[in-house]
Amino acid sequence: xxxxxxxTIKKVAHLAxxxxxxxxxxxxxxxxxxxxxxxxxxNTANVEDVHPLANPLDNNLTxxxxxxxxxxxxxxxxxxxxxxxxxxxxxxxxxx
Amino acid sequence: MHHLSLKAIANKLTKKExxxxxxxxxxxxxxxxxxxxxxxxxxxCEEQALQQAHAVDQxxxxxxxxxYAGIPIAQKDIFxxxxxxxxxxxxxxxxxxxxxxxxxxxxxxxxxFITIGKTNMDEFAMGSSNESSFYGAVKNxxxxxxxxxxxxxxxxxxxxxxxxxxxxxTDTGGSIRQPAALCNLTGLKPTYGRVSRYGMIAFASSLxxxxxxxKTAEDAAIMLNIMAGHDAKDSTCANNAVPDYTANLENPIKxxxxxxxxxxxxxxxxxxxxxxxxxxxxxxxxxxxxxxxxSLPSSELAISAYYIIAPAEASSNxxxxxxxxxxxxxxxxxxxxxxxxxxxSEGFGSEVKRRIIVGTYALSxxxxxxxxxxAQKIRRVIRDExxxxxxxxDVILSPTxxxxxxxxxxxxxxxxxMYLSDIYTIAVNLAGLPAISAPAGFINGLPLGFQLIxxxxxxxxxxxxxxxxxxxxxxxxxxxxxxA
Numbered sequence: 001x002x003x004x005x006x007x008t009i010k011k012v013a014h015l016a017x018x019x020x021x022x023x024x025x026x027x028x029x030x031x032x033x034x035x036x037x038x039x040x041x042x043n044t045a046n047v048e049d050v051h052p053l054a055n056p057l058d059n060n061l062t063x064x065x066x067x068x069x070x071x072x073x074x075x076x077x078x079x080x081x082x083x084x085x086x087x088x089x090x091x092x093x094x095x096x
Numbered sequence: 097m098h099h100l101s102l103k104a105i106a107n108k109l110t111k112k113e114x115x116x117x118x119x120x121x122x123x124x125x126x127x128x129x130x131x132x133x134x135x136x137x138x139x140x141c142e143e144q145a146l147q148q149a150h151a152v153d154q155x156x157x158x159x160x161x162x163x164y165a166g167i168p169i170a171q172k173d174i175f176x177x178x179x180x181x182x183x184x185x186x187x188x189x190x191x192x193x194x195x196x197x198x199x200x201x202x203x204x205x206x207x208x209f210i211t212i213g214k215t216n217m218d219e220f221a222m223g224s225s226n227e228s229s230f231y232g233a234v235k236n237x238x239x240x241x242x243x244x245x246x247x248x249x250x251x252x253x254x255x256x257x258x259x260x261x262x263x264x265x266t267d268t269g270g271s272i273r274q275p276a277a278l279c280n281l282t283g284l285k286p287t288y289g290r291v292s293r294y295g296m297i298a299f300a301s302s303l304x305x306x307x308x309x310x311k312t313a314e315d316a317a318i319m320l321n322i323m324a325g326h327d328a329k330d331s332t333c334a335n336n337a338v339p340d341y342t343a344n345l346e347n348p349i350k351x352x353x354x355x356x357x358x359x360x361x362x363x364x365x366x367x368x369x370x371x372x373x374x375x376x377x378x379x380x381x382x383x384x385x386x387x388x389x390x391s392l393p394s395s396e397l398a399i400s401a402y403y404i405i406a407p408a409e410a411s412s413n414x415x416x417x418x419x420x421x422x423x424x425x426x427x428x429x430x431x432x433x434x435x436x437x438x439x440x441s442e443g444f445g446s447e448v449k450r451r452i453i454v455g456t457y458a459l460s461x462x463x464x465x466x467x468x469x470x471a472q473k474i475r476r477v478i479r480d481e482x483x484x485x486x487x488x489x490d491v492i493l494s495p496t497x498x499x500x501x502x503x504x505x506x507x508x509x510x511x512x513x514m515y516l517s518d519i520y521t522i523a524v525n526l527a528g529l530p531a532i533s534a535p536a537g538f539i540n541g542l543p544l545g546f547q548l549i550x551x552x553x554x555x556x557x558x559x560x561x562x563x564x565x566x567x568x569x570x571x572x573x574x575x576x577x578x579x580a
Contacts, residue, residue, distance in 0.1 A: 004457070008457075009453065012453050012456050012457045012460065013453055013456075014437075015456050015460065016411060016415075016440075016452050016453060016455075016456040017415075017418075017433070017436040017437050017440055018437060018440050018441050018444075018449055018452060018453070019437035019438055019440075019441040020441065020449075028449075028450065028453060031450055031511060032450065032453060032454055032457065034511070034512050035403060035450070035454050035511065035512060035515075036454075036457075038399065038400060038403060038512050038515065039400040039401075039403050039404050039467070039471075040400070041396070041397060041399075041400040042397060042400045042401060042404070042467075042470050042471055042474055043470075044397075045394065045397055045470075045473075045474055045477070047470065047473035047474055047477060050473040050474075050476050050477060051473070051476060052469050052472030052473050052475070052476065053472055053473070053475045053476035053479060054302060054472060055288075055302055055332065055528075056288050056302065056475075056479055056526065056527055056528025056529075057287075057288060057289055057334070057528050057552065060289055060332070060334055060335075061331050061332060062326065062328075062331055062332075062333065062334070062335045063331045064328040064329075064331065069328075073195060076195040077195065077421070077422075079195075080192065080193070080195070080421065080422035081420070081421055081422060082419060082420075082422075082423075082424075082425035083425070089420050089421060091420055091432060091435065092429050092430070092431050092432050092434070092435055093431070093432075094432050
């Protein structure tokens, strides 16, 4: 039986850029442990020689030509941004 | 009016027995009367819908319009609609007004359908009860203490209460079929790649598929005719020909070979559900169908494989919500990491965060092979078992859900118990197969659905089989008394 502790949850949450407090990490650890025990059943299967399947129809991809197909929508897209200035997205300072 | 089929409504519009404005106003009035209780819509597009209806009425006097022009449709709030808020049931996108239409929306617009509103859903389509929505739970019109299913629960409740004639849904692990079953509707998950995913907000990209939700197989076939087809904007969208899905509806089903997976009809199956499904089998036998026992030996692994693959893909897809380009941003971030972490923690609900953490864990160094790769291997085994079975039979029959609708609040704090409610639907998404749910009768006043699973791109067979069943039964014509 897999058990995930609060420290692991905090680490994984940070990898996923989620902030969780002590209380949340406790309840999340319990919930994730339960989910991992559900999915643990995959270990009963012997699939060593099976090739992984990512797309259920295998090779059905139909890529389009690598050509410009959209007009410039910079202004419309920037209107959606929480913060922008002079045609750019504004974020907190990145380099100290 | 609200019980009519798409064809019957179109007929009235064409003959000018009713105008598009009157029709839209009729359904808007029903929404205003009933949706305070049901909460099936996140946005009602009153003004735009009436404007478009007015334009349809004007144009009808001047030229020939598409046959279904003027008919209202409810669109799941996962499909981007230009100029109309598209929230995906999340606080993260509560302020998101897309500058473009999803291909599915574009296709319905071109066919003349009028978007009457955007329907409520589980946040980012993660749920089976519509309780994880930022906009609150949706109530099942058959009993408002029960869930309508999820994630397309707003769409199913809206049609069941006859607030819209048809609606769109999306299905990653059962999100069209399960709510259709719990609300007495017909819902089709097409083959993976049959319907474009462009502009359909991503949850798990190798499993997600949009499809029709309707009262009958005939209406679903009409909708699929509009929705299906290649789209250069979605490289996973299949490029094979789209048949007329209404063309074969009337074909007799004598000789149709139906498989019954022994794993789905085990002793654990609820006896009331078994009894109801036995009636469905009997109806098909009377129509000349043949039943053959089949085996899907790895089906008990499907839920496990799914709850690795779907969260893994979700954790990757949802990394785009960073508080920079669109969507929610936290107040006064102290630096970039703080902005990412707080925007995402405040913008996402608990089920979404739980799945992101599971997915990130399954994809992290040291666990990738043990979880993700292994789940993908099991995915191939599951798909191949279906393909082998479907060599012997035309379709596979099962219940859609293990039970009828459960109580609101019953499973909300027990995620694993919620996950198990998708036991009959999940494997179909892993295999990319088409499957349909249709009304199978009632247990203690609550609807139950049965599911037919078909070969890749054999949607016509499924629609034909359900249409023929619906000619022999009247379950699908029943609607909740309060909304008669």
